[in-house]
Amino acid sequence: VAETPVSDPAAAEELPAALTEADPRTTFLYRFASEPVRLVRRLARRPSAPLDSADFYTDNAYTAGEEIQAALGGMYGATTRVSAGGQISVTLYSAIPVVREGQPVGAILVSQSTFRILQDIYQIRLDVFRIFLICFSASIVLSLFLSLTIARPIAILQQRAREAVDEHGRLLGPIPRTRRRDEIGGLSLALTELTSQVDRYTRELESFAADASHELRNPLASIRASCEMALETDDEEIRRKFLEQARLDVNRAEAIIRAMRELSVIDAGADPRAISHVGQVLEDAVMDARRVVPDHPVTVAVDEGVADQAIPLSDYRIHQIVRNLLENSAAFGPPGSSITVTATRGGSRQKPTVVIHVDDEGPGFGDEDLERIFNRFYSTRDRQDSHLGLGLPIVRSLAQGAGGTATATNRETGGARVTVELPTVDEKR
Incomplete structure (x- = not known):
C-alpha cells in the first residue's frame, strides 16, 4: 500500500499565517460590526451533527483515515472534517484507489478547505459594513444639510408668521422677506405679498369704517339737534x-349708507362673466347721464376699432x-x-x-388733490351740498x-381730465 502525503506541515503553517496577515477579521470595524451577528447566530443557530477534526492526520497515520481505508479496499472514499482552531472551517477529503493489475496498490488523497471561501466572505462582510457606515454618515450629513437649508428656514418663516399676528389675531404688519433665491425665498416673497x-x-377697511362713522355722525348730530329744537x-x-x-x-345719512353698501359690493369683486362692448354701452351711458347734467352739453367720440372691443x-x-x-365734471365746471x-x-x-377720457372746462385739480380725490369721503367742495x-x-x-386704473390730471388748455383704462377681453372665454 502506498501512502502519499497530502501536505507539508511547514507549508501548512505558513499558509494560515499568510492569510492571517490580510484577514479582515483583524480590523476593529469587522469585530465591532460582527459581534451582534455572532450573538444572534449563537442564539438562533440550529444544532449540527458532530464532525471529525480536520487535524486528524496530524496525530494519526494516513492509513488511519476511513476514506483511505475505503480507497485501499478498492472503493471511493470521502469524509468531511472541521478544523479544531479558533476559526471553524470545513475540510473536504476525497480518496480514490490506485489500481494495478486489478488490485488496489495505493490511494490518492485530495483535500480542500473552505478557509479561503471564508476569507472572501469576511471581506464581503467588511465591505458591507464599510458601505453601511458610509451611507449612515452620508445620511447624517444630508439630514444636517436639509435641516440647515430647508427645515430651519421654514421654522423661521413659521416664527415670523406667528409674530406678525397679535394675541387677538390682528395682523401687526407684513412678514419680513428673506433674501434667499430658491423655493423658500419664493414662499417667503409670496407670504410677504399676501x-x-x-x-x-x-x-x-379701518379707515373706511372711521370715515363712514365720521360722515354719519354729522347728519345724526344734526338730526338730533333739529328734533330737539323743534320740540x-x-x-x-x-x-x-x-x-x-x-x-x-336723514336723506344724506341714507345716501351715505347706500354708497357704503355699493362700495362693499364693488370691493367683493367684479363678475368674471360680465362683458360689455365699448361703443354702444358708452353712448347709452352718456345718454342716460345727460339727464343728470342737463346744463352741460356732453359729446362722445369713440375711435375706429374701439367700439367693438x-x-x-x-x-x-x-x-x-x-x-x-x-x-364730478358738472359739479366743478361753470x-x-x-x-x-x-x-x-x-x-x-x-x-x-x-382708455376712456372725460374732459371738462372747470378749474382743474390742485396738485395736492390729484391723488387724494380718489380717497373715500374726500371732497374739495362745501359739505353742505x-x-x-x-x-x-x-x-x-x-x-x-x-x-x-383710474387717474386724474389737468389739461394744458385748462380744465380737468379723469382717465379710466380698462383691459380688453376675449368674448370666447
Whole structure:
C-alpha cells in the first residue's frame, strides 16, 4: 500500500499565517460590526451533527483515515472534517484507489478547505459594513444639510408668521422677506405679498369704517339737534324748518349708507362673466347721464376699432362709471360748460386696453388733490351740498376690480381730465 502525503506541515503553517496577515477579521470595524451577528447566530443557530477534526492526520497515520481505508479496499472514499482552531472551517477529503493489475496498490488523497471561501466572505462582510457606515454618515450629513437649508428656514418663516399676528389675531404688519433665491425665498416673497395685501386691505377697511362713522355722525348730530329744537319751539314755521332740516339730514345719512353698501359690493369683486362692448354701452351711458347734467352739453367720440372691443364690466357698471365722472365734471365746471367723453386704444399688442377720457372746462385739480380725490369721503367742495366724496372712489374701485386704473390730471388748455383704462377681453372665454 502506498501512502502519499497530502501536505507539508511547514507549508501548512505558513499558509494560515499568510492569510492571517490580510484577514479582515483583524480590523476593529469587522469585530465591532460582527459581534451582534455572532450573538444572534449563537442564539438562533440550529444544532449540527458532530464532525471529525480536520487535524486528524496530524496525530494519526494516513492509513488511519476511513476514506483511505475505503480507497485501499478498492472503493471511493470521502469524509468531511472541521478544523479544531479558533476559526471553524470545513475540510473536504476525497480518496480514490490506485489500481494495478486489478488490485488496489495505493490511494490518492485530495483535500480542500473552505478557509479561503471564508476569507472572501469576511471581506464581503467588511465591505458591507464599510458601505453601511458610509451611507449612515452620508445620511447624517444630508439630514444636517436639509435641516440647515430647508427645515430651519421654514421654522423661521413659521416664527415670523406667528409674530406678525397679535394675541387677538390682528395682523401687526407684513412678514419680513428673506433674501434667499430658491423655493423658500419664493414662499417667503409670496407670504410677504399676501400679508402686505391683507394689511393694506385691513387698514383700508379701518379707515373706511372711521370715515363712514365720521360722515354719519354729522347728519345724526344734526338730526338730533333739529328734533330737539323743534320740540322746544312753539312757532310752527320754525318747527317746520327744523323738521325739514332733519329730513334732509336723514336723506344724506341714507345716501351715505347706500354708497357704503355699493362700495362693499364693488370691493367683493367684479363678475368674471360680465362683458360689455365699448361703443354702444358708452353712448347709452352718456345718454342716460345727460339727464343728470342737463346744463352741460356732453359729446362722445369713440375711435375706429374701439367700439367693438369687449371689456370685463357689465353695462350697469359702465353706466355707473360714466355717470359719476359726468357728475364730478358738472359739479366743478361753470354752468353751460361742455364735457367731452372719448374712447381710444391703449396698452400694447400683447395687452391691449381701452382708455376712456372725460374732459371738462372747470378749474382743474390742485396738485395736492390729484391723488387724494380718489380717497373715500374726500371732497374739495362745501359739505353742505349733497356731494359725499364717493363718486371718484367708486370709479377707481370699479376700474381696479376689472384689472384697470383710474387717474386724474389737468389739461394744458385748462380744465380737468379723469382717465379710466380698462383691459380688453376675449368674448370666447
